[in-house]
Amino acid sequence: MKLFDGLESLVKRDEPLASRTWFHIGGPAEYFVEPHNVGQLGEILRRCRDNGVGVRVLGGGANLLVDDAGVKGVVIHLSGEAFRQVACSEGLLTVGAGHDMPKLVLYCVRQGWAGLECLTGIPGSVGGCVRMNAGGVFGDVGSVVEAVEVMDTDGVPFTRTRDDLVFGYRSTNVTSRLILSATLRIGEDDPHRILRQVKEIWFYKKNSQPLGQPNAGCIFKNPRGMSAGALIDQAGMKGHRVGGAWVSEKHANFILADTGARASDVLKLINSIREAVYNKFEVYLELELEVW
Ligand SMILES: Cc1cc2nc3c(=O)[nH]c(=O)nc-3n(C[C@H](O)[C@H](O)[C@H](O)COP(=O)(O)OP(=O)(O)OC[C@H]3O[C@@H](n4cnc5c(N)ncnc54)[C@H](O)[C@@H]3O)c2cc1C
Known part of the structure; x- marks a missing residue:
């Protein structure tokens, strides 16, 4: 066959x-x-x-x-x-991994469901956000995950529940090949209050991140107790360019890509940044970005 x-x-x-x-x-x-x-x-x-x-x-x-x-x-x-379904019961929201996270956040705001506001402005799918434990200063998705349905290479779905799940900084022990869905804990709240918070987070992101040019969010993880962006800035790498890829002037942990930029440009720039930061601070920056 x-x-x-x-x-x-x-x-x-x-x-x-x-x-x-x-x-x-x-x-x-x-x-x-x-x-x-x-x-x-x-x-x-x-x-x-x-x-x-x-x-x-x-x-x-x-x-x-x-x-x-x-x-x-x-x-x-x-x-x-089948992978984008949403079901809510008794404060638990079960969402297919293929569902768009920003759309889910807005859906929750409209329903008056609190819990996902911290994910405002974070693009991606529900599955990708669980895999990455997406979040930031306002919280992360892992803190509201009650269960995940997953599948390994044997193709048999199974469920892992809260007591067996560990979420860390941009990491999780949910390492199965596929995340099929996630069950998230939500609470009822005043839709106006939720919307206010979503707007505040959105403005914070808009002011601190470069929007409008292709990028993949933060390239490096923050080393313990330090900001990768600040290290890159202090290493003099803001605006540094390789081919069609360059370090954002607004947020030094963002690499922006011009039309026609190549993956090899981004990878060379990543190496230059790492070298500059290591030479100045003896800190090795670990990638948050996934490279295929
Ligand atoms: C403008 C911008 C701002 C961002 N801001 C933030 C931020 O504030 N905080 C933050 O944490 N991230 C941020 N990011 C990064 C990104 O939004 C998150 O990492 C998000 O979780 C990626 O989800 P995705 O579905 O796009 O995953 P992808 O990029 O498609 O994949 C990422 C990884 O997840 C795996 N994956 C995806 N879906 C599944 C699945 N169903 N089952 C198993 N594995 C899966 C992939 O195989 C890959 O290893 C930002 C990105 C951009 C472009």
Whole structure:
């Protein structure tokens, strides 16, 4: 049996990934697969395992740099309706991993549901935000996750609950290949108060982050007790450019990409930044950005 026998309609060959990432950079996926349901997803994972084909998962592409040559193997995208469902019961919101997080935050504001305000202005999917434990000074998603439904390469879904979950700074012990959905704890509150807080966080982000040019958010994690942006700034790297990629003048932990920028430009710039910061402070900056 061939890898995708009977599932051909779900698969695109050599599908460009650049437009699916916030950086707008990178080559194609050898196989780009959009399953419609959990059954198809499980079948794809099992066939990839049995044929030794690598599997990656693309969320909203907001924390991703794809190599100029693209990626071998399968890239799964949970764009199907079945992976974007929202259900609420007794203060618990269960959301498909493919659901857009900013849309979810706004939906909660309209419903008068509090808990996700801290995720205002953070682009990406629910699955990607759980995987990255997305957040910042206002809080992170991990603090409201009660359970996650996940799937490994055997293609069998299972649930992990709060007592078994650990969330750290941009990290989690939810390491299964696929996150299918997350159950988030929410509380009822005055919609006006929630909206006020969302607006405050949005203005804070708008004033401190460069918007309007392709980027992938913060490139480096903050070293313990330090700000990566401040270190990069003090190392004199603001505005530093390699090809079509340059360090934002507004927030030094953001790399901006001009039209035509290449992944190799970004990677060289990352190395230059690391070197400059290490030479000045003897601090090695760890990537927050995922590189494929
Ligand atoms: C303008 C801007 C501002 C940002 N601000 C912040 C911020 O304030 N705080 C913050 O934390 N981040 C921030 N980010 C980064 C980004 O928004 C987060 O990392 C977000 O969680 C990425 O989600 P995604 O769906 O886009 O993931 P992707 O970029 O698509 O993928 C990231 C990782 O998650 C994995 N993944 C995605 N979906 C799944 C799934 N269903 N199952 C398993 N693994 C999965 C991918 O395989 C990959 O390893 C910002 C990015 C931008 C562009």
